[in-house]
Amino acid sequence: xxQIKIISKREFHIFFNSLVAYILLSLFLGLSGFFTWLYGxxxxxTGQATMQPFFSIAYWTLFFFIPAITMKMFAEEKKTGxxxxxxxxxxxxxxFILGKFFACLLLIAVALALTxxxxxxxxxxxxxxxxxxxxGYLGSLLMSMALIGIGLFASSVTNNQIVSFLISxxxxxxxxxxxxxxxxxxxxxxxxxxxxxxxxxxxxxxSRGVIxxxxxxxxxxxxxxxxxxxxxxxxxxxxxx
Amino acid sequence: MNILVKNLTKxxxxxxxxxxxxxxxxxxxxxxxxxPNGAGKTTTMKILTCYESPSAxxxxxxxxxxxxxxxxxxxxxxxxxxxxxxxxxMSVMDYLKFAAEISGIEKQKINDRIAEMILxxxxxxxxxxxxxxxxxxxxxxxxxxxxxxHDPKILILDEPTSGxxxxxxxxxxxxxxxxxxEKTVILSTHILSEVEATCDRIIxxxxxxxxxxxxxxxxxxxxxxxxxxKMQLLDVIDSNLVYEELNSxxxxxxxxxENHNNFIVGCTNxxxxxxxxxxxxxxxxxxxxxxxxxxxxxxxxxxxxxL
Numbered sequence: 001x002x003q004i005k006i007i008s009k010r011e012f013h014i015f016f017n018s019l020v021a022y023i024l025l026s027l028f029l030g031l032s033g034f035f036t037w038l039y040g041x042x043x044x045x046t047g048q049a050t051m052q053p054f055f056s057i058a059y060w061t062l063f064f065f066i067p068a069i070t071m072k073m074f075a076e077e078k079k080t081g082x083x084x085x086x087x088x089x090x091x092x093x094x095x096f097i098l099g100k101f102f103a104c105l106l107l108i109a110v111a112l113a114l115t116x117x118x119x120x121x122x123x124x125x126x127x128x129x130x131x132x133x134x135x136g137y138l139g140s141l142l143m144s145m146a147l148i149g150i151g152l153f154a155s156s157v158t159n160n161q162i163v164s165f166l167i168s169x170x171x172x173x174x175x176x177x178x179x180x181x182x183x184x185x186x187x188x189x190x191x192x193x194x195x196x197x198x199x200x201x202x203x204x205x206x207s208r209g210v211i212x213x214x215x216x217x218x219x220x221x222x223x224x225x226x227x228x229x230x231x232x233x234x235x236x237x238x239x240x241x
Numbered sequence: 242m243n244i245l246v247k248n249l250t251k252x253x254x255x256x257x258x259x260x261x262x263x264x265x266x267x268x269x270x271x272x273x274x275x276x277p278n279g280a281g282k283t284t285t286m287k288i289l290t291c292y293e294s295p296s297a298x299x300x301x302x303x304x305x306x307x308x309x310x311x312x313x314x315x316x317x318x319x320x321x322x323x324x325x326x327x328x329x330x331m332s333v334m335d336y337l338k339f340a341a342e343i344s345g346i347e348k349q350k351i352n353d354r355i356a357e358m359i360l361x362x363x364x365x366x367x368x369x370x371x372x373x374x375x376x377x378x379x380x381x382x383x384x385x386x387x388x389x390x391h392d393p394k395i396l397i398l399d400e401p402t403s404g405x406x407x408x409x410x411x412x413x414x415x416x417x418x419x420x421x422x423e424k425t426v427i428l429s430t431h432i433l434s435e436v437e438a439t440c441d442r443i444i445x446x447x448x449x450x451x452x453x454x455x456x457x458x459x460x461x462x463x464x465x466x467x468x469x470x471k472m473q474l475l476d477v478i479d480s481n482l483v484y485e486e487l488n489s490x491x492x493x494x495x496x497x498x499e500n501h502n503n504f505i506v507g508c509t510n511x512x513x514x515x516x517x518x519x520x521x522x523x524x525x526x527x528x529x530x531x532x533x534x535x536x537x538x539x540x541x542x543x544x545x546x547x548l
Binding site (some may be wrong): 006 | 283312322330342
């Protein structure tokens, strides 16, 4: 646990030492703020004291935001050779992966925490369904875990950050759009299962305030699959021919 | 703490990077791992540091096996990988703190250890700089400092002086010598003067196999069963005649004409050959102005073994 914490701490500091965190946080807050308050189906347009517009836009901003923070995680370490440095310290592959995972998750949690003033402002405007808001934040965090898992996997397959970013988006598009589209065009059981594969289906129900254990398990499973595949990629160096 | 390597093999696909090598390094010994590029030095080091698993064979460090006790082994090894990878976006102090924490040093001792390392590697003037701002020599010192910060019993250095200027090379070698008094050190290089200057023992590896193992002196002696003599004559009129006469002496294997009165003679049984050469000069009334043995250089041994 100590090693995971040390790695997470370093990664988290690096986000803020470079401009990465500031740029991404500004973009995230700027975009989500703009669509929550000023444009499209914003709070004033719908005339309801709800965080729903924010959660809808967070769905898309996180989709771009997360690959941008995960892309360098392993790709850069492999390119510069620092992976050899770190894995010859008393650190296991899993501790290394989880350290990276929690650093990314913490940055997302900070980004989401910075949107709390939106919630406070909206609750001053009318009666907010507090349960739905909490569940919405929980849904955003869970979806972020899944996307971080995918992003870390993408970063573990290459040592080029741009390639890692694109792979992450490519896989993400399946979960965010393609499964949804296919399910709408398929009938019966295939359509049902395709919609169950879509992140959108699970995120929508959880951000409306329905916490279903199946949704939680779904996100955790994707996150775990991503981390496990990253582990397989990293441990390829130990493959015995 | 000694290192025992037994029948170690590492294959990448069909290619064998190291092929059934065995050797032992005793406590307090500085072992030079020598070989041309691609000989298998780095692969061996990656296995010793538990970064990669071997395809076959066993490595025991003290009484710990790399298969069963990798985490414990990592705690007692300090490693400077090839090309000295560092987190360039951190400051020297932050980086050393991170290295100390991750190596498992107790919290209250971390600052003392960092101060010691900064002193040892002479990084005081640069300690607040970001690593990417440092010159190559200072980066190398940071690499050494991170490898030494947890006071490891074993130090593994992969080409520690590559890319440094001559002054820095001397300093780093001095540092390695000092460290080697208490620790077991393995360093790889393809710079021959480096192993002669720093190592107690040398292993030469080529195409994944050990081709020589011993001290620099013993390796030189071994290859000196054939001796090379330099012979100089004054006022030689016919060097072809000298050439032919020299070739007729038993035990002389080769004669090279360096210039018209200097000859390089390769022979066995040097003492007898010296006598014969002297007699030859007397018989022909040649004035022998020099007859010296040319010392075999480590470079020659290296070339013989690896070409």
